[in-house]
Amino acid sequence: MAFDGEPVLSGVDLMVARGEVVVLLGPSGCGKSTLLRAVAGLEQPLAGRVLWDGEDLTDMPTHQRGFGLVFQDHALFGHRDVAGNVAFGLRVAGLAAEARAHRVARSLALVGLEGFEGRRVDTLSGGEAQRVALARSLAAAPRLLMLDEPLGSLDRSLRERLTAELGVLLRRLGLAALHVTHDHDEAFALADRIAVLGAGRIDRIGTPDEVWDDPGTVHAARCLGHENLVGLDDAGRCALGRLGSGPGIVLLRSDSLSVGAPGEGVSAVVAATSRRSGRMVAHVLVGDLEVRVPVDESIHGVRVGDPVGLVMGHDAVVPLSS
Ligand code: ADP
Numbered sequence: 001m002a003f004d005g006e007p008v009l010s011g012v013d014l015m016v017a018r019g020e021v022v023v024l025l026g027p028s029g030c031g032k033s034t035l036l037r038a039v040a041g042l043e044q045p046l047a048g049r050v051l052w053d054g055e056d057l058t059d060m061p062t063h064q065r066g067f068g069l070v071f072q073d074h075a076l077f078g079h080r081d082v083a084g085n086v087a088f089g090l091r092v093a094g095l096a097a098e099a100r101a102h103r104v105a106r107s108l109a110l111v112g113l114e115g116f117e118g119r120r121v122d123t124l125s126g127g128e129a130q131r132v133a134l135a136r137s138l139a140a141a142p143r144l145l146m147l148d149e150p151l152g153s154l155d156r157s158l159r160e161r162l163t164a165e166l167g168v169l170l171r172r173l174g175l176a177a178l179h180v181t182h183d184h185d186e187a188f189a190l191a192d193r194i195a196v197l198g199a200g201r202i203d204r205i206g207t208p209d210e211v212w213d214d215p216g217t218v219h220a221a222r223c224l225g226h227e228n229l230v231g232l233d234d235a236g237r238c239a240l241g242r243l244g245s246g247p248g249i250v251l252l253r254s255d256s257l258s259v260g261a262p263g264e265g266v267s268a269v270v271a272a273t274s275r276r277s278g279r280m281v282a283h284v285l286v287g288d289l290e291v292r293v294p295v296d297e298s299i300h301g302v303r304v305g306d307p308v309g310l311v312m313g314h315d316a317v318v319p320l321s322s
């Protein structure tokens, strides 16, 4: 894929299995939407192919591919009611009125909007509008469902609730799904596999545990929400000691770090505390290196200024490539 001669994506190789939810994770502008649009047939790739069960769809028009696409802005038709929106593709496909109404009711039930047929779309909440957009895609019984940051415009608490609901729904439908987001929490909540996209290529792909434990690149580690990326000098050293054989960046996995009593592990001082989803995080200083460490408050609390020990598990240090 290229715009103005500049390639946006290259060498992307991605497979989605039946019933599998693959999440494409990456920052804004990295080419996520372009990739979805290429799979959907809305953009024509300069090179590469789109295959389904071995069949080459690269030259097939969008509407014949049997793929559903849900956008961030929902793209609902404001002048139609909910039923009119959900039925839109079915009418285009020439389905008879009775079959259409049946399919609309079933799709609305799937997303928990039974009886919404007659509602005007401009009276819907953001979450309801999102679910109508999802119902519209599901009505056409797609073999692959693609969701392009479908929850991006909603506020955080609603987004978290809908993410959980969407996960349950995708599992129940057993559909192949390709879900795009820049939010690592959303990716971990939904994915069977996560593909981290950066600079037009897939940096890392694997199960949530695989990519979290070993992100591979600095970019992927940041996208996945890792916070402790530590630079090493020519001798592989940093304030924590020798963590590698030469210069580079390593990741300290927060799940392998803990705060101990002074004297345990490496001497550190608590510089600040914060919370992630309610769980306390201590920002400890070792020399001038800040490391963020989850705190198990059922064992002990920490306060700013406390001297503590930074305890690192045997698998805490993960080398990264640039
Ligand atoms: P993402 O969805 O990850 O935010 P996009 O796929 O939308 O990223 O865009 C990838 C890159 O391609 C960006 O640099 C964007 O500016 C550029 N781009 C997207 N669509 C077009 C277009 N129609 N014409 C020119 N450049 C585009």
Ligand code: MG
Binding pocket: 032, 033, 034, 148, 149
């Ligand atoms: Mg996009």
